[in-house]
Amino acid sequence: xxxxxxxxxxxxxxxxxxxxxxYGILLSLGHALRDARWRRLALAAYAVQxxxxxxxxxxxxxxxWWKLLIGxxxxxxxxxPPMTWRYLISLHDLPEESSR
Amino acid sequence: xxxxxxxxxxxxxxxxxxxxxxxxxxxIVAGLAAxxxxxxxxxxxxxxxxxxxxxxxxxxxxxxxxxxxxxxxYLLPLxxxxxxxxxxxxxxxxxxxxxxxxxxxxxFIFVQIGPGTEKTLWLVNQGRKYVEAxxxxxxxxxxxxxxxxxxxxxxxxxxxxxxGVLWVLIADLVPLFAxxxxxxxxxxxxxxxxxxxxxxxxxxxxxTWEVLMACIVAIMLMQLLNTKRNIVETWLYIExxxxxxxxxxxxxxxxxxxxxPKYWMGIGGLFSALEPLPLLGMVVHAIYDAGxxxxxxxxxxxFFWMLAEAFGNFIGAGIWGFMxxxxxxxxxxxxxxxxxxxxxxxxxxxxxxxxxxxIYLALQxxxxxxxxxxxxxxxxxxxxxxxxxxxxxxxxxxxxTQAFYERAIGGSTLSAFIAAQQNPWFVEGMWMxxxxxxxxxxxxxxxxxxxxxxxxxxxxxxxxxxxLSGSAGD
Numbered sequence: 001x002x003x004x005x006x007x008x009x010x011x012x013x014x015x016x017x018x019x020x021x022x023y024g025i026l027l028s029l030g031h032a033l034r035d036a037r038w039r040r041l042a043l044a045a046y047a048v049q050x051x052x053x054x055x056x057x058x059x060x061x062x063x064x065w066w067k068l069l070i071g072x073x074x075x076x077x078x079x080x081p082p083m084t085w086r087y088l089i090s091l092h093d094l095p096e097e098s099s100r
Numbered sequence: 101x102x103x104x105x106x107x108x109x110x111x112x113x114x115x116x117x118x119x120x121x122x123x124x125x126x127x128i129v130a131g132l133a134a135x136x137x138x139x140x141x142x143x144x145x146x147x148x149x150x151x152x153x154x155x156x157x158x159x160x161x162x163x164x165x166x167x168x169x170x171x172x173x174y175l176l177p178l179x180x181x182x183x184x185x186x187x188x189x190x191x192x193x194x195x196x197x198x199x200x201x202x203x204x205x206x207x208f209i210f211v212q213i214g215p216g217t218e219k220t221l222w223l224v225n226q227g228r229k230y231v232e233a234x235x236x237x238x239x240x241x242x243x244x245x246x247x248x249x250x251x252x253x254x255x256x257x258x259x260x261x262x263x264g265v266l267w268v269l270i271a272d273l274v275p276l277f278a279x280x281x282x283x284x285x286x287x288x289x290x291x292x293x294x295x296x297x298x299x300x301x302x303x304x305x306x307x308t309w310e311v312l313m314a315c316i317v318a319i320m321l322m323q324l325l326n327t328k329r330n331i332v333e334t335w336l337y338i339e340x341x342x343x344x345x346x347x348x349x350x351x352x353x354x355x356x357x358x359x360x361p362k363y364w365m366g367i368g369g370l371f372s373a374l375e376p377l378p379l380l381g382m383v384v385h386a387i388y389d390a391g392x393x394x395x396x397x398x399x400x401x402x403f404f405w406m407l408a409e410a411f412g413n414f415i416g417a418g419i420w421g422f423m424x425x426x427x428x429x430x431x432x433x434x435x436x437x438x439x440x441x442x443x444x445x446x447x448x449x450x451x452x453x454x455x456x457x458x459i460y461l462a463l464q465x466x467x468x469x470x471x472x473x474x475x476x477x478x479x480x481x482x483x484x485x486x487x488x489x490x491x492x493x494x495x496x497x498x499x500x501t502q503a504f505y506e507r508a509i510g511g512s513t514l515s516a517f518i519a520a521q522q523n524p525w526f527v528e529g530m531w532m533x534x535x536x537x538x539x540x541x542x543x544x545x546x547x548x549x550x551x552x553x554x555x556x557x558x559x560x561x562x563x564x565x566x567x568l569s570g571s572a573g574d
């Protein structure tokens with residue numbers, strides 16, 4: 001890995017997680033505010049995350065299994081925020097239990 | 101909101117908070133001295149950089165540990181509905197703990213080093229990063245944690261009341277105690293020593309402390325936001341499973357360059373890569389809670405610090421951590437200011453913000469205030485968090501410069517090290533870190549002022565808009 005590849009790789013990896021975080025935050029805001037515009041922005045953030053993932057695959061000298069991991073993580077990131085949100089809603093609908 | 105009388109253990113919790121915040125201040129002073137030494141070498145004659153750094157990182161561990169102990173002592177009576185058992189012993193341990201910390205700090209400042217004999221290990225410095233405290237002090241810390249375990253477990257037995265949060269907490273106290281025992285052996289094989297030392301440093305931080313913090317947050321959510329117990333406990337189980345599932349084997353990222361077997365690269369890289377996912381779930385949960393309460397709660401400072409914890413943890417541990425966690429990048433970044441940048445941000449987000457949240461909650465309870473708000477906490481919140489973002493950003497620039505010039509181009513030679521240290525990007529980053537540290541220190545003073553006065557001072561609110569006379573409605 002050259003010096004430039006090092007900086008590019010790390011920035012792309014950081015950007016990948018940052019875009020995933022932005023997707024989660026914007027999607028949650030969209031649900032909390034019941035505003036479709038936030039959800040569209042969330043999808044845009046996820047698209048940016050996908051671009052980061054592709055860039056990691058194409059432009060970094062990481063071994064192929066790390067690239068595969070980034071691809072799989074990218075898919076997982078898509079599902080984590082909506083699943084968490086749905087789970088939180090179903091959890092809040094449960095009746096209160098007395099402590100043991 | 102909470103209205104129980106103050107228990108003895110809650111009074112002890114307040115003492116721990118006072119000690120924790122005092123040590124937080126010592127940590128900042130030592131950090132500023134170390135930051136200044138980077139840009140003005142020999143800044144403090146008589147106190148070398150190595151000692152400044154020891155004071156900075158050891159007080160970091162101790163202020164957070166005291167904050168956790170204070171949080172548990174304060175919040176646990178709310179779970180047990182009674183005072184904790186063995187409070188006289190716990191009070192004695194508190195004062196011994198404080199005396200020990202002061203004695204160790206004075207030893208570091210005035211004695212500094214010894215001849216490297218067994219006597220040095222016992223009386224001056226054990227020489228292992230983060231657990232430099234001499235062995236006699238480590239023995240006292242171990243006894244202190246044992247007494248803490250006794251307080252919690254004996255109370256559970258006597259109260260005959262167990263909740264999910266208590267089960268998780270008690271299960272977590274065992275490794276909290278046992279892992280600290282690794283502070284004692286002096287293994288001469290460097291690889292073996294580092295291997296076990298990481299068990300102490302990593303598992304304390306990314307396993308037992310995370311779980312302890314999760315238990316504290318769980319009790320806090322019930323008190324602060326009146327969240328239902330079954331919700332909090334279910335979420336606690338999931339969070340603990342995810343954090344442990346990724347964090348335990350994530351220890352592998354510390355084994356990359358210490359002579360451990362090569363398979364740790366794959367294991368460490370894989371599980372470290374998964375670590376941001378539970379952190380993302382926490383951010384979603386924080387936004388859900390904020391939306392549920394429309395950002396309106398009786399204790400706004402505590403609420404905002406709790407949000408800062410979720411976001412800070414995600415950014416500091418998740419984004420900053422992921423930049424350097426894969427082995428091919430880590431090889432160049434390991435041990436540079438880049439890792440210091442990640443460490444600052446992650447510790448602050450994961451633990452510092454959490455301890456401050458509990459203190460605000462406890463203060464509201466102590467001062468029997470209907471609600472907590474005002475202006476000072478906003479300044480403290482802004483200055484501390486902006487200061488931390490500034491420090492983490494500046495260290496990132498300096499660390500990238502080191503990785504670029506010293507490691508990737510220079511091949512880690514001594515001359516490459518010197519060249520990187522003199523590089524303008526590195527130097528300006530260190531100046532920026534010092535400036536951000538000063539902003540952070542200013543935020544600390546505002547925070548302390550707010551802790552001392554919130555709920556006691558009279559807040560001046562803006563006058564209501566005047567009603568126009570003779571308007572159409574009259």
